Amino acid sequence: MNLISLDIRMLRSLVSVVDSGSITETARRLGRTQPAITLQLKRLEELAGKPLFSHEGRRMALTSDGDTVLTYAKSILRLHDELLSQLAAPSIEGHVVLGTPDLYAAFLLPSILSVFRRAFPGIQVELNCSLSTPLVNLVKRGEVDVALVTRMNDFTGGQVVGQEQLVWMVGERSTAHQERQVPLALLPPGNIYRDHAIAKLEEVHRRWRVACQSESVGGLQAAVFSGMAVTVLGRSALVPTMRELSSEEGFPPLPKVDLLLYRSHRAASKAAQALHDYLAHYLSLDTELQPVPPHPADKAGDVL
Template sequence: MNLVSLDIRMLRSLISVVETGSITETARRLGRTQPAITLQLQRLEELAGRALFDPENRRIVLTPDGETVLAYARSILRLHDELLSQLAAPTIEGHVVLGTPDLYAAFMLPSILAIFRRAFPRIQVELNCALSTPLVGLVRRGEVDVALVTRMNDFTGGQVVRQEQLIWMAGERSTAHLEDQVPLALLPPGNIYRDHAIERLEAVHRRWRVACVSASVAGLQAAAFAGMAVTVLGRSALVPSMREIGAPEGFPPLPKVDLLLYKSNTATSKAARALHDYLAHYLSLGEGIGTAGEYPAVASQ
């Protein structure tokens, strides 16, 4: 049997190209030239012995074999990075304050923080749940070390690590969406989730009213569960007893929002940098952003 050895960099490039849909963007993110990324993908196809990309499509579209390789690539990279993280983690300790809205704390971060805790058992993470706008202020004042927030129109700085698709949600048996004047459960004024919901309804001349205002996702969900209102949240928050509604029910499509990762200028400890880089790594497209050799779990390969 002729054993094939796959370069981790090939797998990382494959994942990034599929997620971004762009060789140019992948080259920028991974710090390589476009020809280098193209050669890596060609070499990966040669080693696989089959086509990974559909040659008939001008966009980057995987073949069934490509989908199989992609699934394994993600698993291999996760285990690879976690192993290197475990080897480096015991030397890093400290206390880090992480700020994020409860939406992301509840539905997006638990699995990542669980992995981080296993990898860095001597780092204590203190979670501060608040809305995005005040959190950015806390980061800039040095009261929060790292923050994952939703990008608002007036935000500057931060690193885009993921996009979250907004969707309309209602309780499983709710009929609130059928009301002539749609009752809405919304975040407080100034939040982009709220702004998009209202703008999209008004664009299609759908009447609405505010039935619930809550700074917590739990309050919005409670109103939806009870059949009191329709709400707008990220798709990651779609849970049992809630259902997505959309065009068939007369609700216009909603956009994606950017998730920004901030690190305070005062957060100079290795512990703070480890958490920031780890979150960036797992929340984004899988490419490393750290300094090679210093934080192996997020080092560029």
Template sequence: MNLISLDIRVLRSLLAVIEAGSITEAARRLGRTQPAITLQLQRLEDVIGKALFTHEGRRMALTPNGETVVTYARSILRLHDELLARMLSPDIQGDVVLGTPDLYAAFVLPEILAIFRKAFPHIKVELRCALSTPLVEMVQNRKIDIALVTRMNDFTGGQVVRREQLIWMTGQNSEAHLEDPVPLALLPPGNIYRDHAIECLERAGRRWRIACESESVGGLQAAAFSGMALTVLGRSALTPGMKELMPDQGFPALPKVDLLLYKSQGPTSHAAHALHDYLAHYLGLDQPD
């Protein structure tokens, strides 16, 4: 059997197109020309012998084969970059304090931090969980080194590294979504998850009440699992035993929210730089379609 090889640069271009949503935007981000990216994708299809995209007007959609290739491409690039970081990075040592809401600590960061620990075994990461607003203040006041937070309406600065789709969810056997008014389990006032949930229900003419208010995602999940309420969280938090509620059930589609990555201003350690760059890379690489 004749073995073929896939160019890492082509796989990176493929993921850039998926993440950016268009060849034009991917070319801009990569500093390449649009024809060059298009040619790379065509060569990838020629090598694989399968179509990766279908064209729906101006929108490019992945074929089933394309989805398979993207899944493998993410894994290949993750291992490729982990190897290079492990072999080529200096033997960095130090301590880093990373702040993030517990939602992201539980459902977004574990795999990425596990990879980071393998690549940089001498860096100690301290994780602090809090709501997004105080975390931004902490990183700006240099009380923590890095913060991964949800963009709130009054936030400035930060790097957009991911977009998280918000969804309605409740326990698998819960009937809370059938109640009137709708019982909600939400984060405290001032949180954009809460704002979007209430705004969507009011636009749909649905009555609602607060059945649970918690600063912790664990509290929201407990209320949903028990059948007390439904909640709004990122799709990454949809775990076994929970179900997503759809528009045809009376729950309008929710928007996506931006995840922002902040790094403390002023002198920062090599360890903090390494973790910041790792998070920025892998959060984008693992972006859900």
């Protein structure tokens, strides 16, 4: 039996190409040339003995075998990077303030932060839960070191580390979605979740009213659980006793929103850098397998 050995760099290139949808972007992220990335992917296919990509026009799509390799590649990279973190962790200590909306604090970050705490026991993470716009301002003032937020229309800078699919949600036994004037549970004005909800209903000429306004996901969920309203949240927040509404029920598909990661220019400590890099890596591993379109303002992850 001939045993093959997979270069960790091949696996990292595969994950990055699927994440970014671009060999060019992968080369930029990994600091290599485009031909080098292409060669690594070709070599990985040769070792696998099966095609990993199918070409649909200019777009590269994973084959079923490619999906299998991607799943294992993510697991291998996760263990590989955790080992490196464990070896480096004892030398890093400090205090870091992490800002994020409570939606992500509750549904996206717990598993990642749990692994981070085990890898870096000397780093104390203080969590600051707030809406995205005030958090970005806090990062600019240096009051928050690292922030994971939803990109709003007027945001500049930041690093795109993933996307969240927005969905309509209603209580399992609720009839709120059947009312002639749809009762909505929304975040305050200026939030992109709210903007998309209202815009989509107006596109299909459905009447609506605000039945609940809350700065926290808990308040919106309470309105949905009680049966008094329909809300729009990221799919990760869909929990038992809630269900997703479809276009057949009069609720048109919603877009995805970008997740941005910021680091304050004042957060120069190794602890802040470690948390920023950890979040960037693990969130990008869980990104949906769709290319993330570039934004003209996305030139750096730091806030100057």
